[in-house]
Amino acid sequence: MELTTEQRADGIQQIVLSGRMDGAGTEQVATRFIETIAARPPRVVVDMTRVPFLSSIGIRLLLSNAKALKQHAGRMVIAGPQPLVKEVLEIVGIALLIPVHADLESACSALGAPDQAV
Numbered sequence: 001m002e003l004t005t006e007q008r009a010d011g012i013q014q015i016v017l018s019g020r021m022d023g024a025g026t027e028q029v030a031t032r033f034i035e036t037i038a039a040r041p042p043r044v045v046v047d048m049t050r051v052p053f054l055s056s057i058g059i060r061l062l063l064s065n066a067k068a069l070k071q072h073a074g075r076m077v078i079a080g081p082q083p084l085v086k087e088v089l090e091i092v093g094i095a096l097l098i099p100v101h102a103d104l105e106s107a108c109s110a111l112g113a114p115d116q117a118v
Contacts, residue, residue, distance in 0.1 A: 001017065001018065001019035001020060001021065001024075001025030001026065001028045001029050002017070002018040002019055002028075002029070003015060003016070003017055003018075003028075003029040003032050003033060004016045004018075005032075005036055007041075008108070010108065011042070011043065012041075012043045012044070012045055012108055012111055013036065013039075013041035013043065013044045013045070014044075014045050014047060014104075015033065015036060015044060015045070015046045015047065016047040016050070017029065017046065017047065017048055017050065017051050018050035018051070019050070019051065019052075020051070020052060020053040021051055021053060021054045021055060021057075021058030021061075022053060022055045022057070022058070023055065023057050025058070026055070026057045026058045026061055027057075030061055033061060033065060034061075034065060037065040037068055037069050037074075037076075038068075040069070040072045040074055041069075041074065042073065042074050042075070043074065043075050043111040044069060044074065044075070044076040044077075045076075045077050045078075045079050045104065045107045045108055045111065046062065046076060046077070046078050046079065046098075047079045047080060047104055047107075048078055048079065048080055048081045048082070048085060049079070049080035049081075049082070049104075051081065051082065051085055052082055052084065052085070053084070053085070054081075054084075054085045054088050054089070059088070059089075059092055059094065062076075062078070062094065062098060063094065063097060063098070066097055066098045067097070070097075075111060076098050077098065077099045077100070077101060077107045077110055077111055078094075078098055078099070078100045078101065078107065079101050079102075079103060079104040079106075079107035079108075080101070080102065080103050080104060080107075081100060086100065
């Protein structure tokens with residue numbers, strides 16, 4: 001699994017995940033993901049368009065970091081999950097804590113300005 005980050009011109013920190021978010025894949029990116037969130041960017045979009053599989057350990061990584069970010073007045077959204085991943089996200093009810101959007105544009109729009117609520 002790979003993780004890349006980009007600070008967008010609109011101030012949103014974009015995290016792009018590529019590969020399977022199973023035990024091995026999540027382990028490969030967990031430290032960098034946690035470090036990115038620990039920097040406390042106010043708005044984070046996690047681009048999951050290139051993630052074909054999501055296991056419970058991947059879900060835990062997303063949830064724990066979204067909660068940590070929220071404790072520091074930050075917000076996280078998920079963009080573009082593939083159908084199988086989207087189904088898993090729906091089954092576990094992740095949208096109650098991390099809004100899930102069909103694409104990057106709608107996810108970034110939902111984050112709005114730094115002082116707006118999701």
